[in-house]
Amino acid sequence: MEVKISSNPYQTLFKKLTDKLNVIQQYKMRKFLFFTILYIFASGVNGSYCLDKITSNSILRRNYLNVMQLYNGAMLTSARTNMFIVPAIDNSPIRDLIYFPYNGQVGHVAVPLHGTIMIEFLQSYLINKIxxxxxxxxxxITHMQVFAxxxxxxxxxxxxxxxxxxGVMSVKFDQQLVSKLKxxxxxxxxxxxxxxxxxxxxYYAFYQ
Known part of the structure; x- marks a missing residue:
């Protein structure tokens, strides 16, 4: 005679609960992994984008240094119509040496009425101050205009x-890409x- 042993109802219930918990945990783990991977991917993309943007801005602003220098490729394109006042020395307004007078004078460039001094950059730079x-x-006292x-x-x-x-004048304006100053x-x-x-x-300045 075959004897059937009935299972404990509590054991059956416990097994069902355990199975459901395993399913829930697996779902949560998959969800966690999905969002973790998504976050890592998004962070990598945004980080790369931010780095590229910072690098690009730094180049456009020439690392926040003066862009109107001879060694940086700037040129005085109006030179043929400008007057270089002190002979035998550099009179260019984009020269580096400016503190050495010659016979009591310092080199400078001049233009007659309605004349222009034009400086062209090596490339366009993002600037907001001259x-x-x-x-x-x-x-x-000179009555003048400056154009970007x-x-x-x-x-x-x-x-x-x-x-x-x-003396020295400082002019702050809204940042813009500039290729020349007139x-x-x-x-x-x-x-x-x-x-x-x-x-x-x-140059590009953060403050006045």
């Missing part, structure tokens, strides 16, 4: 208009008709 050193061996020429090398944006006193002698100065500049700088 500094220019007006002739300061007397008290002349865009990446297309044609579009001009007025970034300064006024009466510049002797200094225009609008109305001469209070002593003569010329606009005379010793040095020009341009």
């Amino acid at each position: 500094r220019f050193w007006m002739y300061d061996y007397d008290s002349r 020429i865009g990446d297309d090398r044609m579009t001009e944006t007025l970034i300064y208009e006024g009466s510049a006193p002797p 200094f225009y002698n609008k109305n001469g100065n209070t002593l003569y008709e010329h606009m005379s500049i010793l040095k020009i700088q341009a």
Whole structure:
């Protein structure tokens, strides 16, 4: 005679609960792995994008240094129409040596009424500030304009208009890609008709 042994109902219930818990844990683990992989992938993409963006901005801003220098490829493209006042020394406003007077004078470039001083960069740079050193061996005040020429090398944006006193002027403006800077002698100065500049700088600045 065959005897059937009935299973314990508690054991059956426990087994079912255990199976369900295993299924739930497996689902949670898969879900966790899925979102972990998704996060890692997204972080990698965003990290690479951010790094590329930071590197690109740094190049466009030339590492936040002066972009108007001879060794950086800047050129005084208006040289043939400009006047280099002090003979036998470098008068360019984008030269590096500016603190050595020659017979009591310092080299500078000048233009007559309605003349221009044009500096072209090696490439377009993202800048938001310029500094220019007006002739300061007397008290002349120069009536002038400064234009930033865009990446297309044609579009001009007025970034300064006024009466510049002797010494160093700083002009802050909205950041933009600039390929050239044009200094225009609008109305001469209070002593003569010329606009005379010793040095020009341009760069990206975080602060005033």
